[in-house]
Amino acid sequence: MSREFLPNAGPGTITCEPSARPDSIDAEAVVVFMAEGGVGMGSAAEVDAATGGLLGRLASAGELSGRRYECVPLLAAPGLRAGQLVVVGIGKREDVTAGVLYRAAATASRHLAARPRSRVAFLADGAWTTKQVEQAVAGAAVGMVGQDLYRAEPKRTRFGTTIWVSAPVEAVERGAVIADGVNLARRLVNMAPDDIYPQSFADECATIAGRTGLDIEIWDEDRLVRERCNAILAVGRGSSRPPRLVLLRYRGGGRAGQGRAAIDASPPLAFVGKGVTFDSGGLSLKPSEGMLTMKCDMSGAAAVLSAAATIASLKLPIDLVVGIGLVENMTGPAAYKLGDVITARNGTTIEVHNTDAEGRIVLADVLDVIRGEKPRRIVDLATLTGACVVALGQDVAGLFTNDQPCCDAVAAAAREVGEQVWQLPMYPDYDEQIKSEVADIKNVGDGRWGGAITAAKFLERFVGGTPWTHVDIAGPAFSEKSRPWTDGGATGSMVRPLVELARAGG
Ligand code: BES
Ligand code: MN
Ligand code: ZN
Numbered sequence: 001m002s003r004e005f006l007p008n009a010g011p012g013t014i015t016c017e018p019s020a021r022p023d024s025i026d027a028e029a030v031v032v033f034m035a036e037g038g039v040g041m042g043s044a045a046e047v048d049a050a051t052g053g054l055l056g057r058l059a060s061a062g063e064l065s066g067r068r069y070e071c072v073p074l075l076a077a078p079g080l081r082a083g084q085l086v087v088v089g090i091g092k093r094e095d096v097t098a099g100v101l102y103r104a105a106a107t108a109s110r111h112l113a114a115r116p117r118s119r120v121a122f123l124a125d126g127a128w129t130t131k132q133v134e135q136a137v138a139g140a141a142v143g144m145v146g147q148d149l150y151r152a153e154p155k156r157t158r159f160g161t162t163i164w165v166s167a168p169v170e171a172v173e174r175g176a177v178i179a180d181g182v183n184l185a186r187r188l189v190n191m192a193p194d195d196i197y198p199q200s201f202a203d204e205c206a207t208i209a210g211r212t213g214l215d216i217e218i219w220d221e222d223r224l225v226r227e228r229c230n231a232i233l234a235v236g237r238g239s240s241r242p243p244r245l246v247l248l249r250y251r252g253g254g255r256a257g258q259g260r261a262a263i264d265a266s267p268p269l270a271f272v273g274k275g276v277t278f279d280s281g282g283l284s285l286k287p288s289e290g291m292l293t294m295k296c297d298m299s300g301a302a303a304v305l306s307a308a309a310t311i312a313s314l315k316l317p318i319d320l321v322v323g324i325g326l327v328e329n330m331t332g333p334a335a336y337k338l339g340d341v342i343t344a345r346n347g348t349t350i351e352v353h354n355t356d357a358e359g360r361i362v363l364a365d366v367l368d369v370i371r372g373e374k375p376r377r378i379v380d381l382a383t384l385t386g387a388c389v390v391a392l393g394q395d396v397a398g399l400f401t402n403d404q405p406c407c408d409a410v411a412a413a414a415r416e417v418g419e420q421v422w423q424l425p426m427y428p429d430y431d432e433q434i435k436s437e438v439a440d441i442k443n444v445g446d447g448r449w450g451g452a453i454t455a456a457k458f459l460e461r462f463v464g465g466t467p468w469t470h471v472d473i474a475g476p477a478f479s480e481k482s483r484p485w486t487d488g489g490a491t492g493s494m495v496r497p498l499v500e501l502a503r504a505g506g
Pocket of ligand 1: 279297354356357358359383384385386387389444445451474475
């Protein structure tokens with residue numbers, strides 16, 4: 001298994017210790033997970049015994065509740081070699097999931113990463129499933145990374161070595177690869193928009209593809225013209241940085257011995273990502289407050305790239321194709337205008353009513369290119385609408401589909417790792433709202449009501465009946481404030497669910 005596809009990953013060695021008594025662990029800090037209602041029987045009980053009943057006494061005194069994401073650092077606990085014992089709560093024992101362990105591990109790790117640490121040990125629990133171990137390992141490696149790309153003095157420092165005690169080594173390795181994926185997406189989204197623009201994002205894709213063995217094609221303007229990607233080109237025209245389209249391919253689906261024909265016969269799973277590297281709104285200019293975080297408008301692109309890199313590193317037995325549309329939405333002299341009519345690659349004409357509804361226009365062409373790959377299912381990720389955030393809040397992604405089993409598979413994958421998603425309806429009545437007086441469709445609905453759905457209805461016109469699910473991540477992709485388990489900024493939303501989806505066979 002290849003690891004460290006993340007450039008500049010720095011330290012972050014992760015090792016395993018098959019089993020060790022808490023008192024013999026050689027580390028600066030030990031993290032133990034504790035459920036509500038006392039120390040129970042697992043690793044918390046072992047730590048309690050090693051420390052002469054410290055945890056039990058603190059629990060009785062009400063100082064340790066085991067409630068979710070409570071993080072209690074105990075210094076100089078008796079009976080341990082480690083100078084610090086961190087007790088992190090995981091809530092009711094029967095409600096512990098992989099997603100809860102991801103957040104709990106990230107919480108402990110984020111706390112400890114406030115200072116440089118050479119060795120930190122995490123105590124897994126023998127009762128955990130391998131998925132739970134994976135997600136806990138991933139959480140620990142994500143929580144120690146903050147938003148420090150541009151800071152002279154970083155606020156978080158990766159541990160030199162993370163030691164997972166009593167955890168199966170394969171699960172620990174997979175967890176580490178998943179964390180690299182999430183951290184890659186976070187890094188790209190956290191980069192300043194002057195550093196990450198269509199060509200530099202495409203360069204990042206090429207680097208990652210090289211490291212993980214993905215095939216890559218980068219379409220420049222000439223190719224986009226030849227391919228009639230007028231929608232992407234129109235949105236890109238207002239910027240001095242020309243648009244790009246990136247295609248990534250991974251072939252893991254051919255079972256050994258079945259030969260080329262068997263490989264070619266299976267239609268791939270497809271991911272599509274919105275990669276607007278900065279969204280000023282174009283001539284329908286955004287106000288300053290709304291524009292500040294618009295470097296996050298390539299979060300869908302970052303997530304699909306990162307998920308593909310993770311899937312390839314894990315060597316999952318599926319075929320995958322990824323399409324990424326990269327543009328900067330600006331107001332330069334050649335910018336596309338209100339009233340323009342664009343003929344998208346599939347021949348549909350689009351009347352532009354608002355240049356800030358640019359994501360759907362970009363995706364129109366990317367979806368059509370991907371449809372040409374004859375995929376079994378398409379899942380697109382996009383920070384598409386503020387309306388989705390109004391509907392579902394900042395922590396829940398919206399799901400929209402033309403095929404219920406496809407949507408159910410995405411929702412199940414998200415549930416598996418504790419990311420929150422909610423499906424919104426796609427009634428045919430909404431189609432009326434995107435009818436245009438002069439073209440086939442217009443790029444906004446009538447008024448702002450149901451804006452997340454009319455955007456999805458627009459996208460549906462470009463998938464040509466392929467089973468498809470659109471995930472609007474405008475809320476969860478980026479968080480202005482920090483949480484116990486993560487510093488503010490990019491979250492890496494939907495990377496883990498896409499990996500789970502691929503594991504479930506797509
Ligand atoms: N990138 C924005 C959506 C967005 C909003 C992402 C908040 C992340 C956080 C998108 O391109 C946009 O501007 N959408 C408009 C659509 C409208 C003009 C129909 C919106 O949501 O206001
Ligand atoms: Mn916009
Ligand atoms: Zn946008």
